[in-house]
Amino acid sequence: MANNTQEQIALASSNIGSSYTPGYRPRLIEFYGYEGEDFRHFQEILDSYLAISNTSADARKVIILRSQLRRAAKVYFERVILQEKPNVTYDQAMEMLRKHYITAELIQSYKLEFNEMYQGEQEHPQILLSR
Secondary structure, eight states: OHHHHHHHHHHHHHHHHHTTOTTOOOOOOOBOOOTTOOHHHHHHHHHHHHHHTTOOOHHHHHHHHHHHBOHHHHHHIIIIIHHHOTTOOHHHHHHHHHHHHSOHHHHHHHHHHHHTOOOOTTOOHHHHHHO
């Protein structure tokens, strides 16, 4: 019986530690460029992935960025960005994507949605802010 308990404890601590291994990388998400899709969220996830994976080579960053773009976003990247700048850097590509997908109208709609929110009776202010 004592051995059985020790095995369970060892398994539990093994599982907890595995999520914090040095090789852990956040899961990348794809960006389609559809209306309502948040480019800022995509950029945050991608930048976190590149930082954690210690990817510093600009050409590699562009390859990873390009691999995560789908449909309308991929077409825009290939037909507009690469046509204008065939040797585009990661920072240039992200700036061009940001200008294309984060418009004044989009920011205005986010502001309007935020202004229509209200805090529930039992809702903590941080929960409201995170929404």
